Amino acid sequence: MSKTGFGESLNEKVYQIVKKIPRGKVSTYGEIAISLGKPRAARQVGWALHANRSVDVPCHRVVDRNGRLAPNFAFDGAKEQRRRLESEGVKFADEMHVDLSKSIWKGNSKS
DNA sequence: AAAGTGACGCATT
DNA sequence: TAATGCGCCACTT
Numbered sequence: 001m002s003k004t005g006f007g008e009s010l011n012e013k014v015y016q017i018v019k020k021i022p023r024g025k026v027s028t029y030g031e032i033a034i035s036l037g038k039p040r041a042a043r044q045v046g047w048a049l050h051a052n053r054s055v056d057v058p059c060h061r062v063v064d065r066n067g068r069l070a071p072n073f074a075f076d077g078a079k080e081q082r083r084r085l086e087s088e089g090v091k092f093a094d095e096m097h098v099d100l101s102k103s104i105w106k107g108n109s110k111s
Numbered sequence: 112a113a114a115g116t117g118a119c120g121c122a123t124t
Numbered sequence: 125t126a127a128t129g130c131g132c133c134a135c136t137t
Contacts, residue, residue: 010134029119033133040132046118047135059118070118096125 010036014048021061024089025105026098030065046070060084061105067098 013036021027029042038044042065049059050073060081063069071078078096086092091099 033119038133040120041134042119043117043132044119044134047116047133048118050118051135053118062118064118065120073118 010038010041010044011048011051014045015052015054015057018049018057018059018062020107021058021105022107024103026061026063026067026085026090026100026103027105028063028065028067028100031104031106032062061088061090063098063100067093067100068096069098071096 014032017032017035018027029045030039032045033039033041036045045062049057049062053059060069060074069078069081074081082092082095085098085103090103093099
């Protein structure tokens with residue numbers, strides 16, 4: 001493994017959280033960042049996903065604060081991602097925006 | 112340690 | 125919707 005090992009960077013925490021996003025739900029970079037305890041580290045979350053983009057991490061369930069995906073850096077393209085989310089039961093407000101109000105996942109919040 | 116970089120967030124145009 | 129500018133934070137070199 002890399003010299004960083006595991007669980008040492010904030011990055012690793014991001015993967016853990018994204019991995020627990022249930023099917024049919026999505027999360028935002030901001031929400032994840034908040035869960036990490038760093039509400040302003042949203043960029044880091046996105047950066048983490050891009051740095052890894054592993055199959056273990058359902059990055060397609062992570063959208064921006066607007067409910068929009070990452071068209072440029074998405075694994076297959078925005079249209080493929082949209083299709084994928086719809087397959088999981090995620091509703092779309094329009095072709096580029098997920099209906100966050102219905103599909104946002106906040107399971108990482110403290111009870 | 113300093114600078115560079117980025118799959119963001121938000122305001123404004 | 126898209127583009128631009130500014131701020132924020134953490135990783136890489």
